[in-house]
């Protein structure tokens with residue numbers, strides 16, 4: 319069958335055909351569609367290190383309703399997760415275990431450093447047993463400051479990550495501009 323007939327635009331003017339095309343055809347990039355899905359269904363790995371993890375757990379409760387963003391499915395296996403929230407103090411004893419969990423997560427994956435301990439060691443930065451920052455061994459995408467950060471702050475971190483996943487180049491450019499302020 320003729321394509322114009324099939325589309326119901328047979329015999330119509332060019333302008334009418336254009337209007338039909340604009341109403342019914344979407345052009346996009348595969349990467350854009352994949353990132354749209356990824357940014358709206360982040361699955362964090364169930365994993366916590368210290369007091370910040372309590373706030374992370376609170377973020378998953380009904381009061382804060384993380385489900386409205388599509389992020390509430392905390393996975394018990396790293397193989398099903400795409401986000402690691404480093405929530406708490408990183409001891410040197412735990413560092414190899416954290417690295418192993420990260421390596422078990424499939425690509426693409428992201429990392430959030432939650433709380434001052436995960437960002438730079440916090441209160442324990444000069445301790446003999448604490449790693450002063452997750453970025454020393456993990457590629458951190460988003461930092462959520464505070465001791466501990468409130469669930470609202472973690473949700474804001476999620477939304478920043480969402481922007482980064484949607485358009486990594488735009489997010490990096492904005493981070494550079496913020497740093498230059």
Ligand code: SF4
Nearest residue numbers: 369370433435465466
């Ligand atoms: S940042 Fe504060 S609340 Fe979070 S793990 Fe460190 S001491 Fe605990």
